[in-house]
Amino acid sequence: MSHVDTASALPTGTPAAATGGHTPPRRRAKAGTTEARWVQWLLIGVALVFLLLFLVLPLAAVFTEALRKGLDAYLAGLREPDAWSAIRLTLITAVIAVPLNLVFGVAAAWAIAKYEFKGKALLTTLIDLPFSISPVVAGLMYVLVFGANGWFGPWLAAHDIKIIFAVPGIVLATVFVTFPFIARELIPLMQAQGNDEEQAAVVLGASGWQTFWHVTLPNIKWGLLYGVILCNARAMGEFGAVSVVSGHIRGQTNTIPLHVEILYNEYQSVAAFAAASLLALLALVTLLIKTVAEWKSEQELKAAAALPPERPNTP
């Protein structure tokens, strides 16, 4: 482990201490801290070729395959009733799952970021859990709770409530899979911002709700937006977990990804890729909103940094 020793001997992250209290202005990279031009272009080239092969080509293939037999065939694939019911079910699922996880994400981030309490590390780990559980295992868990032979199976059957192989199961599986997205986005953000502004608001007489609405929310809005759109993209696109609980009933319990699977397995390539292209468009819109949100939040940070300091910096 000699490399660890090398690193710990070097004062990473403490430039101010090393230069006696004030950081020197950032210098542009100069000779010695960058590579020769040809090395740079070689590395850029290899990286871009890799991204072209693994990201751009698959994305392009979706649209090319969908339009292979022309625009009419493409639209026909989207116009069939099963496609419509899949789109409707996907939208319903997202409309329920995303707000549920939004409320949870904000509540969890508030509790974890604003207070110190015992078991916080464990709680944070548990919130991460759905990220590392296979979607198939997630679906199976719900089958074991709500399925015909599950814990609540007999009771649900007696009351004529269907959860597994029905819409509620699909929503539950989606909620599980997208559970951590918004919380994980907000927790580090709210931790980094600290409590000062909220405490000032409360001391000045604001209620908890006013404090959240007028102080916290404006500070976290871009991170919140990013969490929501990522959660939404995953909710609309989830396949494994939903596949286990859906039962694949055409026109009733098929979401867009399941509809894509059925068409693909029936060799209806154009229709499958037409439905897939909707999800690919959703992914592109998600990335666009994410980029804009990052840019906006950087702008605001810069604007805040440009304000004069409230107290003089004592060296």
Add this chain to the structure above:
Amino acid sequence: MTTLALGTAPPPKRAPKRVLPGFGLTLGYTLFYLSVIVLVPLSALVFKTFSLTWEQFWAAISAPRVLASYRLTFGASFIAACVNLVFGLLIAWVLVRYQFPGKKVVDALVDLPFALPTAVAGISLTALLAGNGWIGQYLEPMGIQLAFNPNGIVIALIFIGLPFVVRTVQPVLEDTEKELEEAATSLGATRWQIFTQVILPSITPALLTGFAMAFARAVGEYGSVIFIAGNMPMVSEITPLIIIGKLEQYDYAGATAVAVVMLVISFVMLLVINALQAWQRRHAGMPA
């Protein structure tokens, strides 16, 4: 994604001052929701395994076909995570250190595997690599087959895991101090020596975290893999598909046994990732 925030230092620890209202409400709701959505279903899985005897459980998780699926799932995930380690570092490096036209677009595109549904990735990679696909048609005459066998699984898992390494390494690379490199240069070090002895040690924790995340994600992946794998028993059948197969035969106990094995591995990976992230924070001189 979530790790982006690691670049910003958390605030110094203060004495707990509960001036802010809402602690009971938010923590209570968090625990309630966590229990309903995650903990109760999780315990159903654990309790279901108790309906099996130890011999039945062992027989279910150690059948030759299941063992072959572990080998495939872990082997393919490991290879894919290794490829992502190298190319993820390269992409993060190029994005942080160099300027080139279209850099913003490339940076945004790296997140595509997070946003693109796995089933879409699966059918489109299959369409590219199958014998009549854009890429497959050139490789097949050379005797290289990338779809419908374990090669295809590795490629799908590379796609799925790539952003984890890039997004974990990128912020750490942005924070590395140029002064150290200048000092090393003035002491006569070559660029390669500086990379291996100054830069690489400082990003090792982030690299390993990204690797572990990509690996953990790959082990559980289902949607993108089943289209491209061919799904032949003993050859290209991944462990999640074994669970699906048992469910389709109404073998709930058998499916649960294999699921518990996957769950234990998920827990282990989660602990490894947590430990790596703690190491990374210490490394960066932040409070854990």
